[in-house]
Amino acid sequence: RRRHMVKLAAALPGPREELPGIGLAHKFIGDTEAIMHQLQHFSYECMENDGVLRGWLGNTLFFVVVNPGDLEMVLKTCLEKDDLHRFIRTVIGNGGIFAPVSIWRRRRKILVPAFSPKVVENFVHVFAEQSDKLVKQLSRCSGKGKFQAWPFLSTYTLDSVCVFETAIGVKINAQENPDSPFLRAMCDILNMICKRIFHLWLQPDWLFKILPMYKKHQECIHTMHNFTDRVIESKREELKREKESKPEVDHEFDLGAYKKQTFLDLLIHLSGGERGYSNVELREEVLTLTIAGTDTSAVAIGFTLQLLGKYPEIWENIQSIPRVIFEDDRMLVKEDLMKLKYLERVVKESLRLFPPVPLIIRKVLEDITLPSGRILPAGSGVACSIWGVHRDPRYWGPDAERFDPDRFLPERFNLEHACSYMPFSNGPRNCIGYQYALMSIKTALSTILRKYRVIMDTEESPYPYIRVKIDIMMKAVDGYELRLERRERDHHI
Numbered sequence: 001r002r003r004h005m006v007k008l009a010a011a012l013p014g015p016r017e018e019l020p021g022i023g024l025a026h027k028f029i030g031d032t033e034a035i036m037h038q039l040q041h042f043s044y045e046c047m048e049n050d051g052v053l054r055g056w057l058g059n060t061l062f063f064v065v066v067n068p069g070d071l072e073m074v075l076k077t078c079l080e081k082d083d084l085h086r087f088i089r090t091v092i093g094n095g096g097i098f099a100p101v102s103i104w105r106r107r108r109k110i111l112v113p114a115f116s117p118k119v120v121e122n123f124v125h126v127f128a129e130q131s132d133k134l135v136k137q138l139s140r141c142s143g144k145g146k147f148q149a150w151p152f153l154s155t156y157t158l159d160s161v162c163v164f165e166t167a168i169g170v171k172i173n174a175q176e177n178p179d180s181p182f183l184r185a186m187c188d189i190l191n192m193i194c195k196r197i198f199h200l201w202l203q204p205d206w207l208f209k210i211l212p213m214y215k216k217h218q219e220c221i222h223t224m225h226n227f228t229d230r231v232i233e234s235k236r237e238e239l240k241r242e243k244e245s246k247p248e249v250d251h252e253f254d255l256g257a258y259k260k261q262t263f264l265d266l267l268i269h270l271s272g273g274e275r276g277y278s279n280v281e282l283r284e285e286v287l288t289l290t291i292a293g294t295d296t297s298a299v300a301i302g303f304t305l306q307l308l309g310k311y312p313e314i315w316e317n318i319q320s321i322p323r324v325i326f327e328d329d330r331m332l333v334k335e336d337l338m339k340l341k342y343l344e345r346v347v348k349e350s351l352r353l354f355p356p357v358p359l360i361i362r363k364v365l366e367d368i369t370l371p372s373g374r375i376l377p378a379g380s381g382v383a384c385s386i387w388g389v390h391r392d393p394r395y396w397g398p399d400a401e402r403f404d405p406d407r408f409l410p411e412r413f414n415l416e417h418a419c420s421y422m423p424f425s426n427g428p429r430n431c432i433g434y435q436y437a438l439m440s441i442k443t444a445l446s447t448i449l450r451k452y453r454v455i456m457d458t459e460e461s462p463y464p465y466i467r468v469k470i471d472i473m474m475k476a477v478d479g480y481e482l483r484l485e486r487r488e489r490d491h492h493i
């Protein structure tokens with residue numbers, strides 16, 4: 001089988017820098033910024049090679065793919081996540097996002113109703129309340145020069161993911177408690193996991209366990225698990241008390257009238273209540289939602305703010321946000337979000353040029369022949385480059401790297417292939433939280449923008465440059481540095 005794999009791999013183009021024996025391992029020895037730089041570089045080299053590029057990492061074989069037709073096939077047929085994800089499983093176990101397909105299927109089924117539009121819409125008031133808090137927190141920095149927006153944005157999205165909240169006391173409240181040990185542990189562990197994925201020498205467990213990093217790794221897991229377990233126990237207790245105090249009430253779950261606004265309730269009820277998920281399964285799913293939903297949305301808000309600061313003319317257009325949304329300080333409601341058409345285009349363009357998840361790595365279980373004619377052999381991993389397909393001139397024109405939100409105008413947006421634009425992936429294992437994410441991002445941005453103007457050094461070139469690194473998600477190296485100035489009320493619109 002290995003000979004067969006090596007033979008098929010040799011028939012496909014490889015990168016210029018491949019070395020015998022170690023393949024590309026020497027290209028991934030730097031920090032997470034250098035690693036991201038390499039991944040971008042391979043995406044461009046992949047475009048030059050007609051959309052598929054081979055790469056060995058030690059004796060593991062990978063392919064980078066950027067053609068939308070090939071991507072669609074891979075995302076539809078290769079549902080298993082690559083073995084590299086085993087490092088994340090030390091934290092989230094069999095949580096849906098990286099679970100083996102046999103476990104993922106049931107978990108996805110349980111999660112689907114929790115993300116139906118009627119449930120997601122009910123979260124808008126949570127986003128609005130949290131956005132209001134975010135703006136208050138930001139007021140400490142406005143008018144005071146440059147600051148890093150990341151701590152503010154990541155605490156906003158963590159509080160908006162709505163898993164860590166129970167009536168009897170356990171709350172994360174990250175915005176008011178930004179030094180929360182949970183948040184720090186999550187940030188540190190994602191960084192360590194990313195290093196393990198790309199640095200071959202950190203991969204063997206026996207070696208990793210004797211390194212100083214291991215102690216911190218275990219402490220982070222302990223902090224995250226401990227906190228999540230306390231929340232779950234507290235939720236179980238709350239549900240028990242509720243049932244005891246009102247035995248006459250029908251405790252059947254009505255999704256249509258769902259108002260409790262925590263995913264934990266949803267997970268318990270949708271999995272079958274007391275006979276449903278065990279506490280360990282609940283912990284896995286809660287951590288999955290937290291990791292999948294926190295940094296991704298914060299990253300999207302951060303990049304969009306920086307782009308708005310770099311291009312003042314886009315900012316001028318933003319001012320045409322419907323007046324009614326800006327008239328007073330009232331909280332936003334879901335109807336407002338639908339009117340934010342221009343802002344939506346800005347967010348979509350920001351997700352195109354700076355996708356929070358720049359690549360997805362799947363495992364090839366059986367040889368597959370791609371629509372482009374190339375064969376990916378069983379046993380290899382395949383990196384679907386979202387970064388690459390979003391910047392490929394074949395699908396986005398010669399100015400593919402230009403920041404132009406009007407590409408998403410209905411009369412201009414005419415993609416030949418759905419996979420040419422896929423910040424939330426595609427196929428059966430795509431992002432289940434994409435509507436939730438878009439609502440949360442739009443609520444936060446519009447609440448910030450009605451109070452503040454973002455100022456950055458303006459970018460002369462239409463092709464925005466932001467230094468990025470990979471910490472599982474793609475993040476800005478500078479922690480989303482920007483300046484905020486308070487807007488004059490009568491100045492707008």
Ligand code: HEM
Binds near residue numbers: 293296431
């Ligand atoms: C801008 C924000 C977001 C982006 C760009 C994003 C992107 C993605 C991507 C690329 C995947 C991988 C799909 C694959 O392997 O094909 C994914 C999976 C997932 N996302 Fe998101 N996501 C975002 C926000 C959210 C939010 C807010 C939630 C939940 C509250 C969420 C929950 C999930 C879950 C549960 C999965 C796993 C789905 C599965 O394997 O069945 N995501 N997301």
